[in-house]
Amino acid sequence: MGAYILRRLLLIIPTLLGIMIVNFTLVQFVPGGPVEQIIAQIEGQGDVFAGFAGGGDAGAGSEPGGGVFDDKYVGARGLPPEFIAELEKEFGFDKPPLERFVIMMGNYLTLDFGQSYFRSISVIDLVLEKMPVSISLGLWSTLIAYLVSIPLGIRKAVKDGSRFDTWTSGMIIVAYAIPGFLFAILLLVLFAGGSYWQIFPLRGLTSDNWDSLSFFGKIADYFWHIALPTIALTISAFATLTLLTKNSFLDEIKKQYVMTARAKGLSESKVLYGHVFRNAMLIVIAGFPAVFIGVFFGGSIIIETIFSLDGLGRLGFEAAVARDYPVIFGTLFIFGLMGLVVGIISDLMYVLVDPRIDFEKREG
Numbered sequence: 001m002g003a004y005i006l007r008r009l010l011l012i013i014p015t016l017l018g019i020m021i022v023n024f025t026l027v028q029f030v031p032g033g034p035v036e037q038i039i040a041q042i043e044g045q046g047d048v049f050a051g052f053a054g055g056g057d058a059g060a061g062s063e064p065g066g067g068v069f070d071d072k073y074v075g076a077r078g079l080p081p082e083f084i085a086e087l088e089k090e091f092g093f094d095k096p097p098l099e100r101f102v103i104m105m106g107n108y109l110t111l112d113f114g115q116s117y118f119r120s121i122s123v124i125d126l127v128l129e130k131m132p133v134s135i136s137l138g139l140w141s142t143l144i145a146y147l148v149s150i151p152l153g154i155r156k157a158v159k160d161g162s163r164f165d166t167w168t169s170g171m172i173i174v175a176y177a178i179p180g181f182l183f184a185i186l187l188l189v190l191f192a193g194g195s196y197w198q199i200f201p202l203r204g205l206t207s208d209n210w211d212s213l214s215f216f217g218k219i220a221d222y223f224w225h226i227a228l229p230t231i232a233l234t235i236s237a238f239a240t241l242t243l244l245t246k247n248s249f250l251d252e253i254k255k256q257y258v259m260t261a262r263a264k265g266l267s268e269s270k271v272l273y274g275h276v277f278r279n280a281m282l283i284v285i286a287g288f289p290a291v292f293i294g295v296f297f298g299g300s301i302i303i304e305t306i307f308s309l310d311g312l313g314r315l316g317f318e319a320a321v322a323r324d325y326p327v328i329f330g331t332l333f334i335f336g337l338m339g340l341v342v343g344i345i346s347d348l349m350y351v352l353v354d355p356r357i358d359f360e361k362r363e364g
Contacts, residue, residue, distance in 0.1 A: 016340060023329070035091060038087060039084075039087075117324050117325070117326060126315065127330070130311050130315045132205075132311075133205055133310060137233055140230045144231075148242070149238045149245055160246075175235050175239050178235060181303070184229065184307065187200075200224065200225075204308055205222070229309060248281070257275065301313035301316070312331070315327065
Protein backbone atom coordinates (compact mmCIF):
# COMPACT_ATOMS: atom_id res chain seq x y z
CA MET A 1 0.00 0.00 0.00
CA GLY A 2 2.91 2.33 0.68
CA ALA A 3 4.18 2.03 -2.89
CA TYR A 4 0.68 2.76 -4.22
CA ILE A 5 0.36 5.90 -2.09
CA LEU A 6 3.82 7.06 -3.16
CA ARG A 7 2.89 6.65 -6.84
CA ARG A 8 -0.34 8.56 -6.33
CA LEU A 9 1.49 11.37 -4.55
CA LEU A 10 4.03 11.62 -7.36
CA LEU A 11 1.19 11.75 -9.93
CA ILE A 12 -0.14 14.88 -8.21
CA ILE A 13 2.74 16.93 -9.64
CA PRO A 14 2.10 16.35 -13.38
CA THR A 15 -1.68 16.37 -12.90
CA LEU A 16 -1.70 19.70 -11.09
CA LEU A 17 0.80 21.13 -13.55
CA GLY A 18 -1.44 20.06 -16.42
CA ILE A 19 -4.46 21.72 -14.82
CA MET A 20 -2.59 24.99 -14.43
CA ILE A 21 -1.15 24.89 -17.97
CA VAL A 22 -4.54 24.28 -19.58
CA ASN A 23 -6.27 27.05 -17.64
CA PHE A 24 -3.38 29.48 -18.07
CA THR A 25 -3.33 28.88 -21.81
CA LEU A 26 -7.08 29.21 -22.23
CA VAL A 27 -7.36 32.53 -20.44
CA GLN A 28 -4.73 34.11 -22.67
CA PHE A 29 -7.37 34.29 -25.39
CA VAL A 30 -10.11 35.79 -23.21
CA PRO A 31 -10.40 39.60 -23.36
CA GLY A 32 -11.39 41.88 -20.53
CA GLY A 33 -8.38 41.75 -18.19
CA PRO A 34 -7.56 44.16 -15.37
CA VAL A 35 -5.91 46.68 -17.71
CA GLU A 36 -9.08 46.88 -19.80
CA GLN A 37 -11.12 47.10 -16.61
CA ILE A 38 -9.12 50.11 -15.40
CA ILE A 39 -9.19 51.77 -18.82
CA ALA A 40 -12.94 51.31 -19.04
CA GLN A 41 -13.39 52.91 -15.62
CA ILE A 42 -11.15 55.84 -16.58
CA GLU A 43 -13.03 56.33 -19.83
CA GLY A 44 -16.35 56.09 -17.96
CA GLN A 45 -17.47 52.88 -19.65
CA GLY A 46 -17.95 50.86 -16.51
CA ASP A 47 -17.23 47.13 -16.34
CA VAL A 48 -16.00 45.48 -19.54
CA PHE A 49 -17.15 42.05 -18.38
CA ALA A 50 -18.90 40.52 -21.37
CA GLY A 51 -20.46 37.40 -20.01
CA PHE A 52 -17.39 35.22 -19.45
CA ALA A 53 -15.13 34.68 -16.43
CA GLY A 54 -11.37 34.37 -16.73
CA GLY A 55 -8.55 35.89 -18.70
CA GLY A 56 -5.00 36.38 -17.49
CA ASP A 57 -2.74 34.82 -14.94
CA ALA A 58 -1.71 35.28 -11.35
CA GLY A 59 1.46 37.21 -12.02
CA ALA A 60 4.71 36.94 -10.19
CA GLY A 61 4.09 36.16 -6.56
CA SER A 62 2.95 39.19 -4.65
CA GLU A 63 3.42 41.41 -7.68
CA PRO A 64 0.31 41.98 -9.81
CA GLY A 65 0.14 39.95 -13.01
CA GLY A 66 -2.31 39.04 -15.72
CA GLY A 67 -2.83 38.04 -19.31
CA VAL A 68 -1.41 39.64 -22.40
CA PHE A 69 -3.80 41.04 -25.00
CA ASP A 70 -3.47 43.20 -28.09
CA ASP A 71 -1.65 46.49 -27.69
CA LYS A 72 -4.84 48.33 -28.58
CA TYR A 73 -7.24 48.28 -25.64
CA VAL A 74 -10.91 49.09 -25.92
CA GLY A 75 -11.41 52.74 -24.95
CA ALA A 76 -7.69 53.43 -24.67
CA ARG A 77 -7.33 55.80 -27.61
CA GLY A 78 -7.53 58.91 -25.44
CA LEU A 79 -4.88 57.71 -22.95
CA PRO A 80 -1.11 58.28 -23.30
CA PRO A 81 0.87 55.20 -24.43
CA GLU A 82 3.18 55.71 -21.44
CA PHE A 83 0.23 55.29 -19.09
CA ILE A 84 -0.82 52.05 -20.83
CA ALA A 85 2.74 50.75 -20.65
CA GLU A 86 2.90 51.57 -16.94
CA LEU A 87 -0.34 49.67 -16.34
CA GLU A 88 0.98 46.65 -18.22
CA LYS A 89 4.18 46.71 -16.16
CA GLU A 90 2.24 47.06 -12.91
CA PHE A 91 0.14 43.99 -13.69
CA GLY A 92 3.08 42.05 -15.11
CA PHE A 93 1.99 42.20 -18.73
CA ASP A 94 5.45 43.34 -19.85
CA LYS A 95 6.75 39.75 -19.53
CA PRO A 96 6.14 36.95 -22.05
CA PRO A 97 3.41 34.44 -21.07
CA LEU A 98 5.87 31.55 -20.58
CA GLU A 99 8.04 33.62 -18.25
CA ARG A 100 5.02 34.73 -16.21
CA PHE A 101 3.81 31.15 -15.90
CA VAL A 102 7.20 29.88 -14.72
CA ILE A 103 7.47 32.70 -12.16
CA MET A 104 3.92 32.08 -10.97
CA MET A 105 4.45 28.33 -10.47
CA GLY A 106 7.79 28.94 -8.77
CA ASN A 107 6.10 31.24 -6.27
CA TYR A 108 3.30 28.73 -5.74
CA LEU A 109 5.85 26.10 -4.75
CA THR A 110 6.89 28.40 -1.90
CA LEU A 111 3.20 28.98 -1.01
CA ASP A 112 3.39 32.56 -2.27
CA PHE A 113 0.04 33.01 -4.03
CA GLY A 114 0.33 36.72 -4.54
CA GLN A 115 -2.00 39.52 -3.56
CA SER A 116 -5.50 40.34 -4.72
CA TYR A 117 -5.62 43.15 -7.27
CA PHE A 118 -8.56 44.95 -5.76
CA ARG A 119 -8.71 43.95 -2.07
CA SER A 120 -5.19 44.78 -0.79
CA ILE A 121 -4.93 41.39 0.90
CA SER A 122 -2.95 38.25 0.12
CA VAL A 123 -4.75 35.41 -1.63
CA ILE A 124 -4.06 32.94 1.17
CA ASP A 125 -5.42 35.32 3.81
CA LEU A 126 -8.48 35.94 1.65
CA VAL A 127 -9.14 32.21 1.30
CA LEU A 128 -8.70 31.65 5.04
CA GLU A 129 -11.09 34.53 5.72
CA LYS A 130 -13.84 33.03 3.54
CA MET A 131 -13.24 29.37 4.34
CA PRO A 132 -15.25 29.07 7.61
CA VAL A 133 -18.52 29.77 5.78
CA SER A 134 -17.87 27.16 3.09
CA ILE A 135 -16.63 24.61 5.62
CA SER A 136 -19.79 25.13 7.67
CA LEU A 137 -22.06 24.58 4.69
CA GLY A 138 -20.09 21.65 3.29
CA LEU A 139 -19.58 19.83 6.59
CA TRP A 140 -23.12 20.11 7.96
CA SER A 141 -24.74 19.39 4.60
CA THR A 142 -22.64 16.25 4.17
CA LEU A 143 -23.24 15.03 7.72
CA ILE A 144 -27.00 15.58 7.50
CA ALA A 145 -27.12 13.85 4.11
CA TYR A 146 -25.35 10.78 5.54
CA LEU A 147 -27.37 10.72 8.78
CA VAL A 148 -30.62 10.77 6.81
CA SER A 149 -29.67 8.74 3.77
CA ILE A 150 -28.04 5.69 5.34
CA PRO A 151 -30.90 4.73 7.74
CA LEU A 152 -33.49 5.62 5.10
CA GLY A 153 -31.70 3.64 2.39
CA ILE A 154 -31.39 0.60 4.64
CA ARG A 155 -35.06 0.80 5.54
CA LYS A 156 -36.03 1.08 1.89
CA ALA A 157 -33.93 -1.97 1.04
CA VAL A 158 -35.51 -4.04 3.80
CA LYS A 159 -39.01 -2.88 2.78
CA ASP A 160 -38.31 -3.06 -0.96
CA GLY A 161 -41.54 -2.94 -2.96
CA SER A 162 -43.68 -1.97 0.05
CA ARG A 163 -45.88 1.10 0.36
CA PHE A 164 -43.17 2.76 2.49
CA ASP A 165 -40.62 2.22 -0.28
CA THR A 166 -42.97 3.61 -2.93
CA TRP A 167 -43.92 6.75 -1.00
CA THR A 168 -40.38 7.56 0.08
CA SER A 169 -39.12 7.03 -3.49
CA GLY A 170 -41.70 9.56 -4.68
CA MET A 171 -40.59 12.06 -2.06
CA ILE A 172 -36.93 11.52 -2.97
CA ILE A 173 -37.61 12.09 -6.67
CA VAL A 174 -39.47 15.32 -5.91
CA ALA A 175 -36.66 16.52 -3.61
CA TYR A 176 -34.04 15.68 -6.22
CA ALA A 177 -35.98 17.52 -8.93
CA ILE A 178 -36.24 20.77 -6.95
CA PRO A 179 -33.32 23.11 -7.74
CA GLY A 180 -31.39 24.11 -4.64
CA PHE A 181 -31.76 27.84 -5.30
CA LEU A 182 -35.53 27.51 -5.75
CA PHE A 183 -35.85 25.59 -2.48
CA ALA A 184 -33.68 28.22 -0.78
CA ILE A 185 -36.05 30.97 -1.95
CA LEU A 186 -39.01 28.92 -0.73
CA LEU A 187 -37.41 28.59 2.70
CA LEU A 188 -36.83 32.33 2.85
CA VAL A 189 -40.44 33.06 1.91
CA LEU A 190 -41.83 30.60 4.46
CA PHE A 191 -39.50 30.93 7.44
CA ALA A 192 -37.34 34.06 7.09
CA GLY A 193 -39.80 36.93 7.09
CA GLY A 194 -41.32 36.45 3.66
CA SER A 195 -45.06 36.07 3.39
CA TYR A 196 -45.41 33.74 6.39
CA TRP A 197 -43.21 33.26 9.48
CA GLN A 198 -40.15 35.11 10.82
CA ILE A 199 -38.43 32.14 12.47
CA PHE A 200 -34.92 32.23 11.01
CA PRO A 201 -32.66 35.17 10.10
CA LEU A 202 -32.66 36.41 6.54
CA ARG A 203 -28.91 36.69 5.97
CA GLY A 204 -25.46 36.27 7.46
CA LEU A 205 -23.77 33.59 9.55
CA THR A 206 -23.97 35.39 12.91
CA SER A 207 -26.03 38.11 14.57
CA ASP A 208 -24.88 41.69 15.08
CA ASN A 209 -24.54 41.11 18.84
CA TRP A 210 -22.36 38.01 18.38
CA ASP A 211 -19.49 39.32 20.52
CA SER A 212 -21.77 39.98 23.49
CA LEU A 213 -23.33 36.49 23.49
CA SER A 214 -22.33 33.74 25.90
CA PHE A 215 -20.57 30.60 24.70
CA PHE A 216 -23.78 28.59 24.41
CA GLY A 217 -25.53 31.64 23.03
CA LYS A 218 -22.97 31.81 20.21
CA ILE A 219 -23.52 28.12 19.43
CA ALA A 220 -27.28 28.59 19.29
CA ASP A 221 -26.92 31.72 17.18
CA TYR A 222 -24.61 29.94 14.75
CA PHE A 223 -26.99 27.02 14.19
CA TRP A 224 -29.91 29.44 13.96
CA HIS A 225 -28.23 31.19 11.03
CA ILE A 226 -26.83 28.09 9.31
CA ALA A 227 -30.06 26.06 9.42
CA LEU A 228 -31.81 27.29 6.26
CA PRO A 229 -28.79 27.40 3.92
CA THR A 230 -27.73 23.94 5.09
CA ILE A 231 -31.19 22.49 4.44
CA ALA A 232 -31.30 24.15 1.02
CA LEU A 233 -27.90 22.71 0.12
CA THR A 234 -28.77 19.23 1.41
CA ILE A 235 -32.18 18.75 -0.21
CA SER A 236 -30.90 17.18 -3.42
CA ALA A 237 -27.71 15.62 -2.02
CA PHE A 238 -29.45 13.07 0.21
CA ALA A 239 -31.60 11.73 -2.66
CA THR A 240 -28.69 10.21 -4.59
CA LEU A 241 -27.07 8.92 -1.41
CA THR A 242 -30.30 7.25 -0.25
CA LEU A 243 -30.79 5.39 -3.52
CA LEU A 244 -27.12 4.40 -3.56
CA THR A 245 -27.45 2.96 -0.04
CA LYS A 246 -30.62 1.08 -0.94
CA ASN A 247 -29.19 -0.42 -4.12
CA SER A 248 -25.97 -1.42 -2.33
CA PHE A 249 -27.97 -3.26 0.34
CA LEU A 250 -30.21 -4.95 -2.22
CA ASP A 251 -27.17 -6.22 -4.14
CA GLU A 252 -25.60 -7.64 -0.98
CA ILE A 253 -28.83 -9.16 0.36
CA LYS A 254 -29.12 -11.32 -2.75
CA LYS A 255 -25.64 -12.83 -2.38
CA GLN A 256 -24.92 -16.37 -1.27
CA TYR A 257 -23.24 -15.52 2.04
CA VAL A 258 -26.44 -13.81 3.23
CA MET A 259 -28.51 -16.92 2.48
CA THR A 260 -25.92 -19.02 4.31
CA ALA A 261 -26.04 -16.73 7.36
CA ARG A 262 -29.84 -16.94 7.45
CA ALA A 263 -29.72 -20.72 7.06
CA LYS A 264 -27.48 -20.88 10.15
CA GLY A 265 -30.28 -19.28 12.17
CA LEU A 266 -28.85 -15.82 12.62
CA SER A 267 -31.35 -13.07 13.39
CA GLU A 268 -32.28 -10.62 10.63
CA SER A 269 -30.59 -7.73 12.45
CA LYS A 270 -27.42 -9.80 12.88
CA VAL A 271 -27.43 -10.63 9.18
CA LEU A 272 -28.05 -7.03 8.12
CA TYR A 273 -25.70 -5.20 10.47
CA GLY A 274 -23.17 -7.95 11.15
CA HIS A 275 -22.59 -9.08 7.57
CA VAL A 276 -24.40 -6.98 4.96
CA PHE A 277 -23.69 -3.53 6.39
CA ARG A 278 -19.91 -3.72 6.10
CA ASN A 279 -19.96 -4.71 2.43
CA ALA A 280 -22.90 -2.54 1.41
CA MET A 281 -21.51 0.58 3.06
CA LEU A 282 -18.11 0.27 1.39
CA ILE A 283 -18.84 2.61 -1.50
CA VAL A 284 -21.02 4.92 0.61
CA ILE A 285 -18.66 5.49 3.54
CA ALA A 286 -15.49 5.54 1.45
CA GLY A 287 -16.99 8.27 -0.71
CA PHE A 288 -17.46 10.67 2.21
CA PRO A 289 -14.33 12.79 1.50
CA ALA A 290 -15.26 13.19 -2.16
CA VAL A 291 -18.87 14.10 -1.30
CA PHE A 292 -17.72 16.70 1.21
CA ILE A 293 -15.26 18.27 -1.22
CA GLY A 294 -17.95 18.31 -3.92
CA VAL A 295 -20.34 20.21 -1.67
CA PHE A 296 -17.52 22.37 -0.30
CA PHE A 297 -16.35 23.54 -3.73
CA GLY A 298 -19.22 23.40 -6.15
CA GLY A 299 -22.53 23.56 -4.40
CA SER A 300 -22.61 26.79 -2.45
CA ILE A 301 -22.25 29.69 -4.92
CA ILE A 302 -25.97 30.37 -5.38
CA ILE A 303 -26.83 29.43 -1.78
CA GLU A 304 -24.20 31.83 -0.42
CA THR A 305 -25.56 34.59 -2.63
CA ILE A 306 -29.19 34.02 -1.64
CA PHE A 307 -28.44 33.95 2.09
CA SER A 308 -25.77 36.70 1.90
CA LEU A 309 -22.99 34.42 3.15
CA ASP A 310 -19.46 35.55 2.37
CA GLY A 311 -17.79 32.25 1.47
CA LEU A 312 -15.53 30.77 -1.17
CA GLY A 313 -18.34 30.44 -3.70
CA ARG A 314 -19.00 34.16 -3.81
CA LEU A 315 -15.27 34.85 -3.66
CA GLY A 316 -14.67 32.84 -6.82
CA PHE A 317 -17.56 34.41 -8.67
CA GLU A 318 -16.60 37.96 -7.72
CA ALA A 319 -12.95 37.30 -8.61
CA ALA A 320 -13.98 36.06 -12.06
CA VAL A 321 -16.19 39.08 -12.69
CA ALA A 322 -13.54 41.54 -11.49
CA ARG A 323 -10.74 39.69 -13.32
CA ASP A 324 -8.84 39.26 -10.05
CA TYR A 325 -6.39 36.76 -11.54
CA PRO A 326 -4.19 36.15 -8.47
CA VAL A 327 -7.32 35.01 -6.63
CA ILE A 328 -8.56 32.92 -9.57
CA PHE A 329 -5.28 31.10 -10.18
CA GLY A 330 -4.29 30.91 -6.53
CA THR A 331 -7.56 29.27 -5.52
CA LEU A 332 -7.40 27.00 -8.59
CA PHE A 333 -4.00 25.73 -7.46
CA ILE A 334 -5.04 25.31 -3.80
CA PHE A 335 -8.34 23.57 -4.51
CA GLY A 336 -6.88 21.47 -7.30
CA LEU A 337 -4.22 20.21 -4.90
CA MET A 338 -6.83 19.53 -2.24
CA GLY A 339 -9.01 17.63 -4.70
CA LEU A 340 -6.14 15.38 -5.75
CA VAL A 341 -5.19 14.67 -2.13
CA VAL A 342 -8.82 13.86 -1.31
CA GLY A 343 -8.77 11.28 -4.11
CA ILE A 344 -5.95 9.49 -2.29
CA ILE A 345 -7.81 9.77 1.02
CA SER A 346 -10.88 8.18 -0.59
CA ASP A 347 -8.77 5.19 -1.64
CA LEU A 348 -7.43 4.89 1.89
CA MET A 349 -11.01 4.97 3.19
CA TYR A 350 -11.83 1.98 1.00
CA VAL A 351 -8.98 0.03 2.57
CA LEU A 352 -10.00 1.05 6.10
CA VAL A 353 -13.60 -0.02 5.51
CA ASP A 354 -12.60 -3.27 3.79
CA PRO A 355 -8.98 -4.42 4.35
CA ARG A 356 -9.46 -7.09 1.66
CA ILE A 357 -8.99 -4.38 -1.00
CA ASP A 358 -5.43 -4.18 -2.29
CA PHE A 359 -4.83 -1.47 -4.87
CA GLU A 360 -1.27 -2.62 -5.52
CA LYS A 361 -2.41 -6.09 -6.64
CA ARG A 362 -5.12 -4.54 -8.80
CA GLU A 363 -2.57 -2.33 -10.54
CA GLY A 364 -0.32 -5.30 -11.10
